[in-house]
Amino acid sequence: MAKDMSSRTNEEPLCPICIETLKIPRTLTCSHTFCQHCLSKYIQESDCSLVDKPSFNCPVCCRPTYPPAAESKQPKEWASLFPQKTALLVLLGEDKAKVDFFCDPCSSEEHSVIAMGFCVECREYLCEICINAHKRIKIAKGHRILTIDEISKSPDIILNLNVSSSCTIHTDKEIEYFCKDHKTVCCVKCSIIDHRSCSELVDLKTNDKSALEEDPRDVIEMLRRIEEFLMNHIQTNKNNIKRLETQTNEIVSTMKNAREQVNKLFNVIENYVEEKGRQLYKEESIKLNDLNQECQSQLTAVQGSRQLLDAILRLGNETHVFLTARQIKTQLTNYREQIVKKYRAIESKETTLTLHDSLKTLMSLAADQLATVQTKIKVDTLSWDGIFRTPTLDSVVALKGHSTGFTPSYRGSVWLPNGSILLSDYMNDKCCLYSPEYTHLADYTLLNPWDTCFVGEDEVAVTLRSAKKIQFLTCTAPITPTRILTTRYYCDGIAALSEDKLVISGYNDSGNQNYYWSILTTQGKEEYYHEIDQKGGKFTYLAVNESKTRLYMSCYGINTVYCFGLDGQLHFIYKSEKLMRPMGIGVARDNYVYVTGLESNNIHQLLPDGNLIQIITIGIPESPWTLTFDKSGNRFLLTNVSGMCHKCHIYVLK
Known part of the structure; x- marks a missing residue:
C-alpha cells in the first residue's frame, strides 16, 4: 500500500x-x-x-x-x-559520482559509451565522437550542447526543456505555425491541407511572438485548481476508510458485549458478524484504495504538467513556453473529463449492525437473520468551483432596428468574423445587421427568417422555415441577396461544415413529422439525410464542433439533445427533467456544449461526450432562446423572450 x-x-x-x-x-x-x-x-x-x-x-x-x-x-x-533520466536520478538523491550518462545514439546500437554532453534541441546525450559529428551536421550547427557538469549542477534543465515540437498528425514534421482561426499549432503539411483558407497563420520561427496570445499562467492556475481538487478527493477517501474501520471496530465491540448475555448462541452470531464486517471492510477499503490510486495517478500527471510549465517559464525560451502551454492546455480537457466521469461525487459508506428484536425465536433463526452487517451509502458532492468555466454576463444589449412594426422576435443569430452581428427578426420579416459596437447598420426584408450561420467571406445563410428555403445574403451595408435554395422539408436549424457544405435540421411533413438532419452543398445537392424516429414537429437548432466531426442537435418538442457523427452514428442522447424545451445550442472553444432550456430558464453545460458538467441559472434571463458563439469561442450571444420583448445578452466565459 x-x-x-x-x-x-x-x-x-x-x-x-x-x-x-x-x-x-x-x-x-x-x-x-x-x-x-x-x-x-x-x-x-x-x-x-x-x-x-x-x-x-x-x-x-x-x-x-x-x-x-x-x-x-x-x-x-x-x-x-x-533510459534512466540523469536529472531524475540526481533529483531522487542519487550520488552524482555514481550516475553514468550514456550516449543515446550509441545506446540505440547497443553500445554503452559514457556521454560528455547533452543536445538541448535533439534532447539526446552525446559522447565526444557524437558531439563532434553533431557539430559537423549543417542543420545541427546551431544546437545548444550542455556539458555533463552543467547538467549535474542543475538537473532540472533536462526535465524542463523536454518539450516535443513534433506535429501530432504528421509526426515526421516539426511544428512551425499557430493558426489563430482554429487556436491550434500545426506543421507545414497541416497548413496546406487543413488551414489553407484560414485568415491568419503565425510563423513560430519568427522573433515576434506577440501574436500568439498565450498566457501560460492561466494554464498553471487551472492545473493548480485541478490538483487541489484531486488532493481533496484523495484526503476525503482516506478519511472515509478510517471512518469505516472505526465503525467496523465499534460493531465488533457491540457484538462482544451482546455475546456476554446470550452465551453460546451469541458465539455463532458474533463469528458471523465479525466475519461479515471484516469482509465488507476489506472489500470497500480495497475499492477506495484502488480509486485513490487512480486519483493519485491523475494528480501526479497534473502536478507534472504544472511543474513542467513552471520550469519552462524559468528556463525555456518563448517558443518552448508557448508549445508547452499549448500541449498542456489540450490535456486540460482530458483532466476535466476524468474528473466529471470518475470523481463527480464520493460515496460515503457506513457500516451498520441490525439486531433482531425478538429473542424468543433465537433457536430457530439463522445467524444472518439475527444480525445484519451492511453498507449505507451517503453521497457527498464535491465543489467544482474554478475548475470549469462558467459564463458571466458582460452586458445586456437592447438591439433595436430603425424599422417600425411588432416587437422584435429574434429566432436566429450569427457572429461574423469582423465582430458584426446578424439577427433574424421572425415577427418583422427582417434580417438586421449590427456593428461590433451594437449600432444598427442595415436591414433586409425576408419572409419569416429563422436560423442563420456564417458561410464564408461576408456571406451568411438564413433558413426560411415555413417556405422550405435557404436564403444566402452578403452581410455588408447594404445587405444584398446572392442565391436561394429549396429544401425538401421544413428547415429550422442550420450550421456550416465548410464554405461549400451546410447541415440543416427540422421535421418532415410526410405524415409522421419525425425530426431529421441533412447535409447539403451550397448548390443545393443533398449528400446525406438522417431521420430520427421521434415525432415532435417543433423547433430544432444545430451546432458543430471546431473539427467539424460532430453535430449537436436540440429538439424542442421531445426535450432531447442528440450528438451525431457526420456518418449518422449516434454518439449520445442527452435528456434531463431539468432541461425543458431545449432551443439554442453552441460549442465553445474547448468543445464544451451549451444548451438553453426555454422553459427551464437555464443553460446546461456538457462535455463533448454528453456528460453534464453543470446547470447554469445565475444571470440567465427568462426564457433563453438562441445561443451563438463568436469566432474565438470565448463569448456568446444569447437572446431571450420576456413578456412581449426579445433582448440580446453578451456573455463572456471566464
Whole structure:
C-alpha cells in the first residue's frame, strides 16, 4: 500500500503505477517515467504482440511503445532497456559520482559509451565522437550542447526543456505555425491541407511572438485548481476508510458485549458478524484504495504538467513556453473529463449492525437473520468551483432596428468574423445587421427568417422555415441577396461544415413529422439525410464542433439533445427533467456544449461526450432562446423572450 502522502514533499517524483517514490526510474519514449520493477511487471502482464513488431501501451497515456533493441530480448528484460533520466536520478538523491550518462545514439546500437554532453534541441546525450559529428551536421550547427557538469549542477534543465515540437498528425514534421482561426499549432503539411483558407497563420520561427496570445499562467492556475481538487478527493477517501474501520471496530465491540448475555448462541452470531464486517471492510477499503490510486495517478500527471510549465517559464525560451502551454492546455480537457466521469461525487459508506428484536425465536433463526452487517451509502458532492468555466454576463444589449412594426422576435443569430452581428427578426420579416459596437447598420426584408450561420467571406445563410428555403445574403451595408435554395422539408436549424457544405435540421411533413438532419452543398445537392424516429414537429437548432466531426442537435418538442457523427452514428442522447424545451445550442472553444432550456430558464453545460458538467441559472434571463458563439469561442450571444420583448445578452466565459 502506498505511503501516507503527508510524508512526502510536493516535489518528490512518484511512480504512477505504485504511487511510491521512483526506484530505478525508467523513462518511456512518451516521457512518462516508472519504477523499473513496476514497469517490468506491467509489461509482462500486457499483450506485447501488438501491430507490426513487439510493443506495449504506456500505462498512463496508452501510446504504443517500442523498446529499444527489443527483438533479441524477452519482455521481462524490456524495462531495463529504457533510459534512466540523469536529472531524475540526481533529483531522487542519487550520488552524482555514481550516475553514468550514456550516449543515446550509441545506446540505440547497443553500445554503452559514457556521454560528455547533452543536445538541448535533439534532447539526446552525446559522447565526444557524437558531439563532434553533431557539430559537423549543417542543420545541427546551431544546437545548444550542455556539458555533463552543467547538467549535474542543475538537473532540472533536462526535465524542463523536454518539450516535443513534433506535429501530432504528421509526426515526421516539426511544428512551425499557430493558426489563430482554429487556436491550434500545426506543421507545414497541416497548413496546406487543413488551414489553407484560414485568415491568419503565425510563423513560430519568427522573433515576434506577440501574436500568439498565450498566457501560460492561466494554464498553471487551472492545473493548480485541478490538483487541489484531486488532493481533496484523495484526503476525503482516506478519511472515509478510517471512518469505516472505526465503525467496523465499534460493531465488533457491540457484538462482544451482546455475546456476554446470550452465551453460546451469541458465539455463532458474533463469528458471523465479525466475519461479515471484516469482509465488507476489506472489500470497500480495497475499492477506495484502488480509486485513490487512480486519483493519485491523475494528480501526479497534473502536478507534472504544472511543474513542467513552471520550469519552462524559468528556463525555456518563448517558443518552448508557448508549445508547452499549448500541449498542456489540450490535456486540460482530458483532466476535466476524468474528473466529471470518475470523481463527480464520493460515496460515503457506513457500516451498520441490525439486531433482531425478538429473542424468543433465537433457536430457530439463522445467524444472518439475527444480525445484519451492511453498507449505507451517503453521497457527498464535491465543489467544482474554478475548475470549469462558467459564463458571466458582460452586458445586456437592447438591439433595436430603425424599422417600425411588432416587437422584435429574434429566432436566429450569427457572429461574423469582423465582430458584426446578424439577427433574424421572425415577427418583422427582417434580417438586421449590427456593428461590433451594437449600432444598427442595415436591414433586409425576408419572409419569416429563422436560423442563420456564417458561410464564408461576408456571406451568411438564413433558413426560411415555413417556405422550405435557404436564403444566402452578403452581410455588408447594404445587405444584398446572392442565391436561394429549396429544401425538401421544413428547415429550422442550420450550421456550416465548410464554405461549400451546410447541415440543416427540422421535421418532415410526410405524415409522421419525425425530426431529421441533412447535409447539403451550397448548390443545393443533398449528400446525406438522417431521420430520427421521434415525432415532435417543433423547433430544432444545430451546432458543430471546431473539427467539424460532430453535430449537436436540440429538439424542442421531445426535450432531447442528440450528438451525431457526420456518418449518422449516434454518439449520445442527452435528456434531463431539468432541461425543458431545449432551443439554442453552441460549442465553445474547448468543445464544451451549451444548451438553453426555454422553459427551464437555464443553460446546461456538457462535455463533448454528453456528460453534464453543470446547470447554469445565475444571470440567465427568462426564457433563453438562441445561443451563438463568436469566432474565438470565448463569448456568446444569447437572446431571450420576456413578456412581449426579445433582448440580446453578451456573455463572456471566464
